[in-house]
Amino acid sequence: MLFVVALLGILAANKLEAQEEVPKNWNAEKIRGNRFLPDATYLGTPFIFENFLNGKIELEDGTMIENLRLKYNNYRDELICYNSAISTQIVVDKISVNSFTLTDEKGIFHLFRKLYYTGLMPGDRYFEILSEGDISLLVYRKILLLSCPVYGEMGKEKNMSYQEAFSYYFYQVKKGFELVKPEKKSLLSKFDASNQKSVKKLLQQNKISVNDETGFVKGWNLIKSSGVAVNF
């Protein structure tokens, strides 16, 4: 008993010498933004991920903010963060963001980066990086609000619906964006006629059919690793 008391006494005395403890995340970077107000209800959804997902934000100055609940509004091209301390959904200022990541329900990691789009309606946009490299493969996961027939299977419905209108791009810092379709023909058009045959053979040998996003990304990654020169 005496031993335990002595032991506790020594440990307590040592503890008293310890420095001032500062609260966790006391100097964490603060998220800035506006309140998120949902749009009127139409058919479909403006989100490709309906729920808030775990994610992190890299700010323009390189600061990382982790363990966030994030949601990407594809219709408005906005990043929404749920602040649990004040129970509020905040539209994060696009000017402050460099990139953000989301991990979906299937555990798939999605990296979005803010890039200045120079084409029609220029401005900062969030692009999902499908394949990163000297020439990156990006997708702008845009959802449009379009008019639609009022009468559907359920009878009289809304006259507007959210519809996916994804745009795929090859991107290089110096040359900018080049639109591409997730099709074999579009992919082959980025190579010289002399190289197209070898690209086709490469895809065939690896049994990759380029007719959707997954196949396109696989095919592009394979070609990239093989070192075939791309016309860009």
Added chain:
Amino acid sequence: MKRRLFTLLILLVGLSCKCQVKEGFGLFTDHDLYTSGENILLKVFVPSNELPGIVNVGLFNLKGMQVSAAFLEMTDRQANGYIHLSDTLSSGCYFVRTTTRTSATQTVKEVYIANRFSGLSESGIFLRPTGVVPIFDVPIQTLQVEGIEKSYKRRENVHVTLRFSSELLSQTDGNLHVSITRLTPGFNFSTFYTHAKPEFSRTVGNEGMIISGTVTDAGTAKPFNNAIVFLTVPDSSPRFQYFNTAENGRFYFQLKNYFGEIPVVLQCFDPERKHELKIRLSNTENLLASLPDFETIVFPPELREIVAKNVEAHNFSRIFSQLQLKEKPVAEAKAGKYPFYGVPTRVVYPKQFIDLVNFDEISRELLQGVRFRENNHVLTLQLFNFQRNKFFDEQPLILLNGIPVEDIQAIRNLGTKEIDRIEECLSERFYGNLQFPGVIAIYTTKSDYSWLNESDSVLKLRLNAIEPPSILNSPTDNNFKEPDLRRVLLWLPSLKPEPNMNIEFQTSDVRGRYKLEIRGMGRDGKFFYKENFFEVN
């Protein structure tokens, strides 16, 4: 029983070992004897177990009170800078101390400062520490100094080559410190290690300055839970932080990448507006952790003569406005691409319009979405919420030169002549957990904040942030018709070691014995040095 006693003994030994002084800082100054108004040039080598960030260097009097301080930026576990000695410092022994906020040891160097007006005391008696264990560094032989003569004429250009052996180069950690200073014969001032009580735990980090303090209830003097503390660095693009206090009422702010003297405003308030609060800053840095014993010493006559000459030389250099150091430009802390309150919905420059005498007129004539009214002698300000298409019910965040304003009266009399620009954010803004029903930021033509009255809940400070890097003024910068009264001929605190290093300098008009000193830190954490001496006649 024996086993238990043994465990207790091991524990005690372990804990006492933990308290022992381990690796200390290498602290080197240009001289030991100074005149008030001069600068103490500093070179600090940081032990390997220290966190990167900031090195605190302070000048303490014999009572252990801090009289001056500098925060030096650490680069590759080294830091250099200076402490300016105030003209009014009284003659006597002082301590230069270096540490970090997470360090358990501190290195202390004894220096003597003579007041430039009164000089030494008539009695020639002064107190100096006794019983301290001085630090001795290891001289090295594997460094050759070539081309150095025994004596030089005044204002002679000198060229010296330092030759490093490959073995020494491989053992050297980081950059070297090379200096040429006038010697003070006949007296040895010591450098010693002492224990320090770290201000913060290592998890806090060491990057930037930390401002901490306590918020108390003005009525009960007890720490106040859940107070909001605002920190503003007023500027054309203000920088802002906030902190919510816990039960202990403590608050902390980290200031990264701030250089030189900066204005800081601290405001605290109760979110429920029920209690009057009082804010005070912690001041843990102003006391030396432990003081040694002192003994009375009589100044040797030759030293009295040197001190008198130093004072005379310094007074002359002041007459000719000769500056020992010049500051190097640094990249100041940027507030970012946009202010903390967001990209303004609209920016209005009242000067572009007809002169309006007060804010009431400006709000009516120039600002859209701003409702500034006086009803029954009560002023109200509301902003339009464009998201909801109606006015906010609550008062927005009002900023005057970046400082949050609670009393609208402060902006009432501001007219076109006083206002430079007005920025409006007409939406519900969020900054961390803070929520603002719109923001209106007014920037005045004069960047003063005298309108802000200091009170129990408001502190206006001018803080010394990280010391901007500076270099020694070379003689080519000085007018040759003036006397050259430099006692430091060369001060290169961060020189990259190479097999052959060429050093050039010019002697000054001050005769005497000089020391060429090369200092460095080995990969084993030990400091080494090489000295060479020459005369200037």
